[in-house]
Amino acid sequence: MNTHQIKIYLAGPRGFCAGVDRAILMVEEALKKYGNPVYVRHEIVHNKYVVEDLKEKGAIFIDELNEIKDLSRPVIFSAHGVPKSVPDEAKNLNLLYFDATCPLVSKIHREVENFEKQNLPIILIGHHNHPEVIGTMGQIKSSIHLVENEKDVELLKLDNNKKIAYVTQTTLSVDETKEIIKAIKKKFNDVIEPRKNDICYATTNRQDAVKKIASNCEVFFVIGAYNSSNSIRLVEVAKKYGAGKSILLENIEQFDEKIFKNINSIGLTASASAPEILVQKFIELLEKKFDIELIQDDFIKEDVNFKIPQKLKEAI
Numbered sequence: 001m002n003t004h005q006i007k008i009y010l011a012g013p014r015g016f017c018a019g020v021d022r023a024i025l026m027v028e029e030a031l032k033k034y035g036n037p038v039y040v041r042h043e044i045v046h047n048k049y050v051v052e053d054l055k056e057k058g059a060i061f062i063d064e065l066n067e068i069k070d071l072s073r074p075v076i077f078s079a080h081g082v083p084k085s086v087p088d089e090a091k092n093l094n095l096l097y098f099d100a101t102c103p104l105v106s107k108i109h110r111e112v113e114n115f116e117k118q119n120l121p122i123i124l125i126g127h128h129n130h131p132e133v134i135g136t137m138g139q140i141k142s143s144i145h146l147v148e149n150e151k152d153v154e155l156l157k158l159d160n161n162k163k164i165a166y167v168t169q170t171t172l173s174v175d176e177t178k179e180i181i182k183a184i185k186k187k188f189n190d191v192i193e194p195r196k197n198d199i200c201y202a203t204t205n206r207q208d209a210v211k212k213i214a215s216n217c218e219v220f221f222v223i224g225a226y227n228s229s230n231s232i233r234l235v236e237v238a239k240k241y242g243a244g245k246s247i248l249l250e251n252i253e254q255f256d257e258k259i260f261k262n263i264n265s266i267g268l269t270a271s272a273s274a275p276e277i278l279v280q281k282f283i284e285l286l287e288k289k290f291d292i293e294l295i296q297d298d299f300i301k302e303d304v305n306f307k308i309p310q311k312l313k314e315a316i
Contacts, residue, residue: 002117002289002290003291004208004255004260004289004290004291005264005290005291005292005293006260006264006266006286006290006291006292006293007216007264007265007266007293008265008266008267008268008283008286008293008294008295009213009216009217009265009266009268009288009295009296009297010044010268010269010270010279010294010295010296011206011209011210011212011213011267011269012209012296012297012299013035013202013205013206013209013277013299013300013301013302014206014209014269014271014276014279015270015271015272015273015274015275015276016272016273016275017102017200017201017202017203017272017273017302017304018100018102018202018302018304018306019079019103019104019105019186019200019202019272019306020045020079020102020272020273021058021305021306021312022100022102022306022307022308023044023045023076023078023079023100023102024044024045024050024054025102025303025308026076026098026100026308026309026312027040027044027054027057027059027159027311028054028057029077029308029312030074030076030098030312031058031059031270032059033071033312034074034096035058036057036058036071037058037060037070038058038060038073038074038075038076038199039059039060039062039063039073039074039075039076040054040059040060040061040075040076040078040312041062041063041064041065041075041076041078041082041086042061042062042077042078042080042131042153043061043065043078043227043302044059044061044076044078044079044100045078045079045273046225046227046228046229046231046249046273047224047225047228047271047273047274047275047277048225048251049275049278050272050273050275050281051071051207052304053116058161058285061282061305062075064080065089065090065093065095066208067102068071068093068095070095071095072095073096074095074096074097074098075090075095075096075097075098076097076099077097077098077099077100077101078100078131079100079101079102079105079137080101080102080105080130080131080132080135080309081102081105081106081109081131081132081135081145082099082131082135082138083135083138083139084133084138085295086138087099092223098309098312099309101308102170103137103257103306104170104198104200105132105135105136105170107196107198108136108154108167108168108170108194109135109136109139109240111165111167111194111195112124112136112139112144112167113139113140113301115167115192116140116141117164118143118164118165118273118283120165120192121145121158121162121164121165122140122142122144122145122164122166122167123145123146123147123153123164123165123166123167123184124136124137124144124145124147124163124166124167125147125148125166125167125168125169125177125180125181126146126168126169126172127148127169127172127229127254130144130169130229131171132170132171132229133169136167136169137287141302145158147180147184149176149180150179153176153180153184154183154187156187157267158188160187160188160189161189161190162190163190163191163192164184164190164191164192165191165192165193165214166181166184166191166192166193167198167242167280168194168199169188169198169199169229170199170200170203171203171229171230171233171272172199172201172203172233173207173233173236173237174186174199174203174204174207174208174231175182175237175240177199177314179190181193185225188214191284193247197236200272201304202230202272202302202304203230203272205273205296205302206230206234206269207234207237209269209299210222210237210241210247210267210269211237211240211241211265212240212297213297214237214239214241214242214243214246214267215241215242215243216242216265216267217238217242217243217244217265217266217267218243218244218245218248218263218264218265218266219244219245219247219259219260219263219266219267220239220243220245220246220247220266220267220268220269221239221241221246221247221249221255221266221267221268221269221282222234222235222238222246222247222248222249222269222270222271223249223252223268223269223270223271223274223282224249224250224270224271224273224274225250225271225273225274226248226250228240228271228273228274230272231248231271232248233275234269234271235247235248235312238267245259246253247259249282252278252281252282252285253285257294259290260289260290263289264293265310268283294298295302
């Protein structure tokens, strides 16, 4: 019998967001409608479990469109969004393509286009080389000024008295972004903001859920991926809000059991690109070794749902 007792504080909401659900469904429906293979440009979402599952079903993941061996096969663009040059290239190659960009990312693309029409200098708060940032910066011909932190804001060589606009990546730390926005407003006298917060509802909800329970946890586990911005932010938030230690878990079967020595309470969540099944499997693994008590407060279920394109709907 397991005598080592561990309390597991489960964060809620956790796991897939509506944009991720939609992107995965688009690949699955394309496979049903067009058969194998269906090409996917970049990881559809940043999660190896999801990518491997779709590979088994017949998806082929590529970095660039010129890797497609059979141009008669459909291709799907990832949920992170793509520069305008990508659909242009797809049209030149006569490819059948579907864009799985999350509608909340597309909203930022439209904002950027709108600000360009107004001839406004645009600041993008985001992470250098993240696919979402590359996609947003590739929406317009004008240059976009990327800032990752308050120091970058200070270094911006823009007229302080000229009207400027900013947008943000959808998966940032809510707290850090607030500070960067404060720095922008301090430096510039006339700042145009997005009409609605650019950090998506799922990122905000998952960070808030972690904040509520982090201080109860000696170790906080975030199930996610090392290349996933929203996963890394959750690890940072758990540490900042009182978890003794926070760990990003990409492979649930490869965790060091020594971590649990003298530990009586852990936190557990899954990033917006990690499936709930990984949370349940991790709990099952722990149940084999320890006496587990699950603690989960009531939380409001997310009811956001994004429709897939009509062309793919016919397959359902």
